[in-house]
Amino acid sequence: MADQPENTCAPRPSCPVGYEILQDPLRNKGISFTEKEQKVLKLEGLLPPGFNxxxxxxxxxxxxxxxxxxxxxxxxxxxxxxxxxxxxxxxxxxxxxxxxxxxxxxxxxxxxxxxxxxxxxxxxxxxxxxxxxxxxxxxxxxxxxxxxxxxxxxxxxxxxxxxxxxxxxxxxxxxxxxxxxxxxxxxxxxxxxxxxxxxxxxxxxxxxxxxxxxxxxxxxxxxxxxxxxxxxxxxxxxxxxxxxxxxxxxxxxxxxxxxxxxxxxCTFNDDIQGTAAVALAGLYGAMKMTGGTLTAQKILFLGAGGAGIGIGELIVSAMVREGMAESEARKRCWFTDSRGLVVRGRERVSDAKRPFAHEHEPVPDFLTAIRRLQPTAIIGVSGQAGRFGKDVLRAMADLNDRPLIFALSNPTSKSECTAEEAYTWTDGRAIFSSGSPFGLVTLEGQIFAPGQGNNAYIFPGVGLGIVTSEARRITDEMFLAAARTLADQVSPADFDQGRIYPPLKAIRAVSAQIAVAVAEIAWASGLARHPRPEDPEGYIKKQMYVPEYQRYV
The missing domain is CATH 3.40.50.10380 (Malic enzyme, N-terminal domain)
Known part of the structure; x- marks a missing residue:
């Protein structure tokens, strides 16, 4: 990766002066131009006399x-x-x-x-x-x-x-x-x-x-x-x-x-791959919280579009890497769409859904699918608000000590349930994640910090790893590494509050770690144009832009 843009800009043809620099958002710094800069850059009289x-x-x-x-x-x-x-x-x-x-x-x-x-x-x-x-x-x-x-x-x-x-x-x-x-x-x-x-x-x-x-x-x-x-x-x-x-x-x-x-x-689709990685990281986090294993989960999806299928495919890849046969891993993931449970033999099953169409009798609705399949986790990617109603949440609580409830549809108005609903109707036992943010929930004196399965935990770090290593391609292995790295950033204190993702205030540090994991795969697989530095983490952190005003003179 080439050096970041310089933080100095002496007056020269490539650097605008006068009123023009005030119209350039990448160079303007408003009332933070010093008195000397105002004189050299012909800004005198164009700004108030006070400096901030x-x-x-x-x-x-x-x-x-x-x-x-x-x-x-x-x-x-x-x-x-x-x-x-x-x-x-x-x-x-x-x-x-x-x-x-x-x-x-x-x-x-x-x-x-x-x-x-x-x-x-x-x-x-x-x-x-x-x-x-x-x-x-x-x-x-x-x-x-x-x-x-x-x-x-x-x-x-x-x-x-x-x-x-x-x-x-x-x-x-x-x-x-x-x-x-x-x-x-x-x-x-x-x-x-x-x-x-x-x-x-x-x-x-x-x-x-x-x-x-x-x-x-x-x-x-x-x-x-x-x-x-x-x-x-x-x-x-x-x-x-x-x-x-x-x-x-x-x-x-x-x-x-x-x-x-x-x-x-060099490309990826964030709705498919970024969403998949953040959902998988949430599952990894939940397993750390409960002591369970990924391969023991049975996951039922509400919605079988790009986001849902992408999550399913990455979960399958993760299970295979943990030693499970692909055919068995796929049977751990079930999908429902507008026509009910996706099953083998049903008419008009798309190519993307077909690998998840399993042998089963037709099931017309999501609640019945829960009762028949007895999943440990439900993942909502339907864009339909309220679909995880009281009956759905109660059914999951009856089946599981710690039901996994991921209501990932965005924006908040489309979420399958709220955090308060998830905790209330599972008696505070749900491990909850949403696509858009929800505030703290207090239930019977206990405070829950709902996890936000936000793609912002994944795609910035993946992008940083790609541009710093100058990778030619992006692979599924990189998204698996991003998911594992994100889950590793969750602390015991986060788990105590029911949070399966780290707090957003730590996201720069999280992104740096994800970038290192992604770049290491690029270097190991021969996909990187930039040679591996002796200290990859130090190198990547050095490349990260910090918003500070340029010095002009």
Whole structure:
């Protein structure tokens, strides 16, 4: 990995001066320009005479942030800060991660995506579309930064659990890349958010006069595939070593595109692989808490889309590595979808689901499947709020001393149950994890700290490991290592509160450890272009960006 951008910028043609530097979010530092810098950079008179340190600016930002009356207003406030002073934005996020992350990421980013065309302020990435077909390389060349190492791209078809939001999905890559910066120290200049607009099937957006995307139904088939091919080749031409992170593609395309590109370029799909790794880490954490083993678990999924199947496949890989035959490992994972239990012989079972279609009589609903299969864990990836109702939770508590309840659908409004419901209806015995955050729960004098199975525990560290080792490919073994490493970061004190993930305040340290584990696999497997340093951990930590203002003179 090349050195991070310098933290000095003496006046020269490549460094703007005067009013121009105040408009450059990567170089602007507002009222933290010193008197000498103001003179040399021709800023005299363009700023108030008073000087504030970065710490003082952070205090001001948080004071104003907390005055906002809604989470969406807080989101808009943070995006406005990102657009004028990126370093200060990153410092605020890093210093107040537990408070800020639910605003710039799930759950609030879901609401921001729904309202995107109505709250739009300034472009924050690249908007590619079919109207640029044949010219994507030229259009990507319009991005002003030459050293991009992570591209996060969506086509907006399956934004969280909210469905097809078209070009409004841009809020998701922006949020994801903000977490690469805050959680793993990827420099913001190395991050590029992209949305590929191929239309939308969302009628309300098509009828919205303010909608900013193409107003026609989604293109499919060969035309769609050709556009994605052109996009991939254009990115590789401009940024040949960049990691391409696919995000929130619909089930129709997510698995297919991952299979098509994973052995050709450096890429992964976070909904499939990142979600799988964080869920597997939660299972590992639960086993450490209870003293159980992964191979002894029987897991029933509510939802059989990309996230669920991805989790199932990684669990199977983990069980196989623990000595179980693959056929037996697959029988430990069962799926239900809109038509009931996925079983062998059922009509219209997709290729992705087929390996998990086992011999069993048809079962029409989830509760009956629990009673028939007697799982130790249920994992919700359905995007359907409330599906883990009292009857489901009671049934799991009747079957297990410590039932595993993972309600992973995002945002919070789509969660299969709340933390309070999970603990209440299992008499406080549940080991609970959710996709979006829930607060502390007090039940009969005991305080529970619900675990958040947040992909932010996984993808930033994986990305850091990839860019520091300069890996050419990303493998399933890397995600297995990420899951094991994450579980190893959970302390006995966390277990005492029912938490199966480490606290978010430790996420930078967690990401560094995940990066080391991922990079070691790249080095051992011959996938890394950067030679292995004598001290991998020290080397990786040294590469992590810390948001501090540049010194100009």
């Amino acid at each position: 340190s970065m710490e003082q600016q952070v205090t001001r930002m948080m004071e104003n942030f907390r005055k906002k009356s809604s989470d969406l207003e807080k989101y808009n406030f943070m995006m406005a800060l990102l657009e004028r002073d990126r370093t200060l934005f990153d410092r605020v996020v890093l210093d107040y991660l537990e408070e800020i992350m639910p605003i710039i990421y799930t759950p609030t980013v879901g609401r921001a995506s729904q309202e995107y065309s109505h709250i739009f302020q300034r472009p924050q990435g690249l908007f590619l579309s079919e109207k640029y077909r044949g010219r994507l390389s030229e259009v990507i060349g319009n991005w002003p930064i030459d050293d991009v190492r992570i591209v996060c791209v969506t086509d907006g078809e399956r934004i969280l659990g909210l469905g097809d939001l078209g070009v409004s999905g841009m809020a998701i890559p922006v949020g994801k890349l903000s977490l690469y910066v805050a959680c793993a120290g990827i420099h913001p200049s190395h991050c590029l958010p992209i949305v590929i607009d191929v239309g939308t099937n969302n009628v309300s957006l098509l009828n919205d006069p303010l909608y900013l995307g193409l107003k026609h139904e989604r293109i499919r088939g060969e035309a769609y595939d050709a556009l994605i091919d052109e996009f991939v080749e254009a990115v590789r031409e401009r940024y040949p070593d960049a990691l391409i992170h696919f995000e929130d593609f619909g089930n129709l395309n997510a698995f297919r595109l991952l299979k098509k590109y994973r052995d050709r370029i």
